[in-house]
Amino acid sequence: MSKASDIAVVGAGAAGIAAAVTAARGGCRTLLIDQRESAGGTGGFSGLTTLCGLYDDAGNMLNDGFAREFADAVGEGRPVRTGKLWVLRYRPERFRDVATQLLNSLPNLVVRWNTPVRDVALVGGRITGLNGIAVGAVIDCSGTAEVARTVGAECLATDDSTQAPAVVFPLHDIARELDSVVAATQVLLPLARAGLPPVSFQPHPELHSVTVKLTGSPEHAPQVIEFLRKNVAGFEHCRTSCTEFRLRRRAGRMIVGQYVLTGDDVLSARKFPDAVARGAWPIEQWNAAGVSRVRYLPAGEHYEIPARCLRAASIPNLFMAGKTISADVDAIASARVMGCCLATGAAAGNLAVAFVTSAQQQQQ
Ligand SMILES: Cc1cc2nc3c(=O)[nH]c(=O)nc-3n(C[C@H](O)[C@H](O)[C@H](O)COP(=O)(O)OP(=O)(O)OC[C@H]3O[C@@H](n4cnc5c(N)ncnc54)[C@H](O)[C@@H]3O)c2cc1C
Structure with missing residues (x-):
């Protein structure tokens, strides 16, 4: 295999940007690949203009760290209240520019555009290489679980009848x-x-x-x-x-992790001892007739996403973030919004750094 990376991140949408920057800031040699020509993913290229899922129903930021940093850099003005929810307006070109600046600011972060996942090497139940590059851990932020699919890890499909494209x-x-x-x-x-x-x-x-x-x-x-x-x-x-x-597509494919977040967890504002991110966006379903059904959390509440939802069940060095986290169809209908994707991306970056660091220490 040529070269080597401690951590490879696949997908440069909200989750992948957060994961790659966090992994590199954590001191790991990080590789970020995307099949597109530049960073942004759905948030940067689809015409969307509101970051949802950043705030609780009082307008307080749910997740500190990278989610806050990115929102501060990208947002236009102050958060805006729409009904019971708060959103942050942004311009897609600013989203892309901020992402590019962040990704270019770290010498130990290498980005490869126009680079789809081609092959993933699995040896002894662990991923050892991606597109011919030796890797210590992989974070799947492809939105459609491309890494997991390639190695045959178990995935959950979304349901287009409640998540209409x-x-x-x-x-x-x-x-x-x-x-x-x-x-x-x-x-x-x-x-x-x-x-x-x-x-x-x-x-x-x-x-x-x-x-x-x-x-x-x-x-x-x-x-x-x-x-x-x-x-x-x-x-x-x-x-x-x-x-x-x-x-x-509102949701693509979720990777089965060590825990599957459920719609009940979201609506009951469940907390977890290994929480790494918070969400408060309602479960938002859209049918083929364009009608939405919105189920809110109790007033003033948020739910937590445990680290186990970002670790693949069957492959110890495969992590996931954004739309691919381990969640059922109802839970992902809340956790797929960009505020959550930024938070799970950063959390997956931290988990992968801890994994790689510990593996390197064991080898010494
Ligand atoms: C119609 C619609 C409306 C929405 N409205 C809002 C809204 O108003 N506010 C909000 O916050 N959220 C909204 N969302 C949800 C939100 O935009 C997405 O869920 C979120 O941006 C997903 O981020 P991500 O990083 O997980 O994935 P993505 O942004 O989808 O990024 C995945 C990246 O992976 C890359 N990739 C895919 N396959 C491969 C491969 N094989 N090899 C290499 N790279 C690959 C892609 O090119 C892409 O750059 C909406 C979604 C939809 C579809």
């Missing part, structure tokens, strides 16, 4: 208020009457723009924009900066 795109130059349910419904109704697929709005009044989430196929996006321009007052001059409409 959607097309996300921003619309700019809107001369109309959309900030209340009534105001948004006045726009959504004509779209529905015209037989267009369901959409939901995240308005950004100060920017005269809105993020549209469309439960349909990518070719519907230009139709929706055209309809709004021609038929809805205030949208005459709307335009999108999105160059590629793509269907985005």
Whole structure:
């Protein structure tokens, strides 16, 4: 095998950025690979503009450390309250720029773009190499458990009937208020009457723009924009900066870990002795008709994610973060939001550093 890395991270979305920076800051020679041309993942490239899952229902930050650092660097202004929840607005280009700066700031962190996972060597039940590079531990942040799949580790599939994929795109130059349910419904109704697929709005009044989430196929996006321009007052001059409409999967595949976080754990705000991250986002399900069902935690509460959810059950040096953590379909419908992904990414980075350091000490 050529070269060697202590820790390899696969995927440079919110979770992978957090994992790679944390692993390198922990002193490990770290390799980050992604099949894309640069860092960002879903948070940087899909048109999303709100970081969810950073705060409890009083607006207090749930996770310190990297999640706070990244949110401080990326966020636009102060957190905003939407119903019972707090979100932080951001611009995707800023998300990508901050990620790139952080990843370039560490001499012991090597990044390889346009590099999909090709092969993963498994010897004696441990991963020993990734794409021909010797590794001490791997953190799967691919969103779809690509490393685990390659080595045949047990995974849980998500359920598209409760996690319906959607097309996300921003619309700019809107001369109309959309900030209340009534105001948004006045726009959504004509779209529905015209037989267009369901959409939901995240308005950004100060920017005269809105993020549209469309439960349909990518070719519907230009139709929706055209309809709004021609038929809805205030949208005459709307335009999108999105160059590629793509269907985005809300959840992909979760790796079975030493513990599987459940929807009951989330809704009962369960705490764990080996907690490494906190979440308070509700269980948010979306069906194929674009209708969401939201189940909240008790007021003032948060749940914890144990370290066991970030350690693969069958492979001691495989860790996971973000959308791939060990969680059932209900739990991941809460823990998949970016605030949680940043927190589990940083936690997985720390766990992998501890694993590699201990293994190196045992060899001495
Ligand atoms: C429609 C939709 C709306 C959402 N709305 C919000 C919202 O408003 N706010 C919020 O906080 N969250 C939202 N989410 C959830 C959130 O965006 C994602 O769950 C989160 O960004 C996942 O982060 P991640 O790092 O786990 O994975 P990702 O961001 O998906 O990153 C995975 C990375 O792995 C790379 N990769 C994949 N396969 C391979 C491979 N074989 N080899 C190498 N690299 C690979 C990918 O290129 C990618 O860069 C939404 C999700 C969707 C789909």
